[in-house]
Amino acid sequence: MAVNGSSIWKYADKNEIGVTCVAFSGGQPKEGVDLGPEYVLKANLVEQLQDMKYNVVLTGGKVQHYKEFFPESDEPVGIIKRPRTVGIVNKILADQVYEHIKEGRLALQIGGDHSMAIGTISGVARGIKERFQQDIKVIWVDAHADINTPETTETGNIHGMPVSFLMGLVKGKFEGLDWIEPCLKPENLVYIGLRDVDKLEKQILKENKIKSFSMHEIDRYGIGQVLDMTIEHLSKGDRGESPIHVSFDIDALDPSVAGSTGTPVRGGLTFREGHYLLEALHSTGRLVALDMVELNPAIGDHCEDTIAIGCSLIRATFGESLL
Numbered sequence: 654m655a656v657n658g659s660s661i662w663k664y665a666d667k668n669e670i671g672v673t674c675v676a677f678s679g680g681q682p683k684e685g686v687d688l689g690p691e692y693v694l695k696a697n698l699v700e701q702l703q704d705m706k707y708n709v710v711l712t713g714g715k716v717q718h719y720k721e722f723f724p725e726s727d728e729p730v731g732i733i734k735r736p737r738t739v740g741i742v743n744k745i746l747a748d749q750v751y752e753h754i755k756e757g758r759l760a761l762q763i764g765g766d767h768s769m770a771i772g773t774i775s776g777v778a779r780g781i782k783e784r785f786q787q788d789i790k791v792i793w794v795d796a797h798a799d800i801n802t803p804e805t806t807e808t809g810n811i812h813g814m815p816v817s818f819l820m821g822l823v824k825g826k827f828e829g830l831d832w833i834e835p836c837l838k839p840e841n842l843v844y845i846g847l848r849d850v851d852k853l854e855k856q857i858l859k860e861n862k863i864k865s866f867s868m869h870e871i872d873r874y875g876i877g878q879v880l881d882m883t884i885e886h887l888s889k890g891d892r893g894e895s896p897i898h899v900s901f902d903i904d905a906l907d908p909s910v911a912g913s914t915g916t917p918v919r920g921g922l923t924f925r926e927g928h929y930l931l932e933a934l935h936s937t938g939r940l941v942a943l944d945m946v947e948l949n950p951a952i953g954d955h956c957e958d959t960i961a962i963g964c965s966l967i968r969a970t971f972g973e974s975l976l
């Protein structure tokens with residue numbers, strides 16, 4: 654547990670964040686999402702975190718493109734696009750994130766498309782298992798469930814499938830992605846913000862009894878209660894202390910708030926709902942990692958707004974307070 658007296662973090666040894674900039678777009682077809690991390694760095698995120706008294710360790714000292722690891726050719730398998738590229742990038746990414754957790758740091762990953770959660774959650778889960786003998790719990794904040802399997806996907810885009818790979822719902826070994834060890838139990842996942850879930854995904858959510866708060870529940874209970882219920886669900890049998898990884902897809906927010914993203918869906922979280930969620934999670938001290946993904950500066954006329962919101966959501970997670 655935390656040795657730094659002033660720090661509230663239960664799972665970090667120090668006020669240090671390992672930041673991995675994942676300039677990767679292979680899990681979906683739109684160009685530009687690989688530019689997300691570069692824009693976030695240009696908006697001075699590192700300086701902002703340093704101002705909050707964090708030591709920042711940037712993976713590889715720069716934005717990661719992983720191009721040297723891309724396979725020479727990557728024909729679709731059935732309708733699944735770029736499985737070997739997505740697979741190898743995530744394998745490297747898992748090792749990079751694991752290294753930060755092993756060093757007692759908090760882990761922040763900036764994307765990049767959401768297929769990268771395969772690597773980030775695999776790496777965090779491995780590190781947390783090793784250091785604390787605990788399973789990782791995940792809060793997936795998203796308009797989408799990203800739990801299609803290679804059998805259920807309508808698009809073949811792997812950014813719509815990371816959860817099924819992490820949960821071991823994919824039958825047999827899938828070429829390029831066969832290194833993945835299931836590390837996420839259905840009872841350890843909570844969704845917040847859902848509003849565009851494919852028909853067969855709904856079936857998967859039901860079959861696996863996955864706790865999900867769609868926009869309907871947020872309307873009904875308010876974000877405050879939804880967060881309380883989320884924490885309660887993720888605290889069963891562990892005295893409210895187990896480690897939490899947040900995977901935040903910027904499209905969870907309403908497109909009028911953060912429009913520079915590849916698969917926007919109207920009716921999303923407000924600016925404050927998004928921030929409240931992360932502020933409240935910070936105050937638990939249980940966070941170990943945050944993914945901030947699907948920022949696509951090439952989409953929309955005001956990408957600087959979306960980038961700035963990505964930065965302020967990250968600061969909220971790491972403890973920026975309003976007073």
Ligand SMILES: NC(=[NH2+])NCCC[C@H](N)C(=O)O
Pocket residue numbers: 766767768797799801806807808809810812813814849851902904916947
């Ligand atoms: N990470 C995302 N933005 N995912 C969108 C997924 C959309 C759709 N459900 C699909 O499987 O392709």
Ligand SMILES: [Mn+2]
Pocket residue numbers: 795796797902904905916947
């Ligand atoms: Mn999404």
Ligand SMILES: [Mn+2]
Pocket residue numbers: 767795797799812902947
């Ligand atoms: Mn997503």
